[in-house]
Amino acid sequence: MSEEPGRDLIVHPAPGDLLSRAMAREAATPRHRAWPTVAAAAAALAIGLVGGWTARGERPAPVAEEAPTVVVAASLQPVSVRLALHDPDAESVTVAGSFNGWNPESVPLERAEDGTWHGQLRLPRGRYEYLFVVDGTSWVSDPTAPLTTPDDFGQVNAVLDV
């Protein structure tokens, strides 16, 4: 299966214009910030500390370099989605989700020289949940996913809305 990038419309699932406008609103009304800066910094630190471990707490979480990128071939289905995870220490990385029956073996990612693992999915439009599976055992949420959701089993899944 080949791609024709020049004919693709690239769409980022990040909120884009809406976030910019919402943040402009935020900048215009700083007095309405409900969380004190110190508390926000503490929360961010806490998130960073907690986020530094996988759900099983066995290894530091790898880092993704960029948010998932969705490439939409204009007016055509399915949608092409690129995922990446930076984890130089991993022996293998796969992606499992609602698009492949949560099979941790069906979608292997490929390691680049810098330790970033890349993969590309072709999916029908819809909403999907997914996780990376590192070394076949550690289920890792996508650090750059713009949205996560509880999985009802005590962890969270990354959300992909294409």
Place this chain on the structure above:
Amino acid sequence: MLRTVIVAWLALWAGTAFGAELPPDLAATVARAEAEGLPAEAVQSKALEGLAKGVSEARIALVLDALVVDLGRAREALPDGSAEMWVGGARALRSGAKLEAIRGVVGGDVEVDARALHALADLLALGVAEADAVRVVRAAGSTPTAAADISVVATTAAALIGRGSSPTLAANQVLAGLIGQHAGAVSLPDGAPGKSNGNAYGHDKGGKGKAWGKDR
């Protein structure tokens, strides 16, 4: 140059026959959902997810039972809805939405409504109050680009919360962003900033909000 792995989307269909590869108790729950006319794919997917993650069958069974109940309640609230709408509605109910709230964000377009219900669930999971979440989703659903706008309200709120906004403030910021992006086109629900408070779900009296502007 980095190479990528191309995965055929046909992987979507791998192992998705109802009840396949599931222990008998879990397969029975999937079959029950199918027999009741509920979206069994969602139940099967959740079972496969739990098994893949190493969750005990007993716990998976509890989650599946709750999911089937929520799907049934969502269908009861939205009897004319699609399977994906019921899945979104079930997620919203799981996140604490009341039946009135999930009825309050649908407007008659099946695809948009499914996204609206998922957005409602996501906003609630982020800690946004139900009434605020409904207002945001309804406002996004009233824009000329409703499907796209609804798809990003939760990610926008999540980004704002990640930057320090409270869930309430983030909801108001998203609402303001929608208004700024679609000046004059957003049907501003009652209770939104700059609008006098009405009922919690803000049925639009102005009639600009497509089906969102109608009592259903």
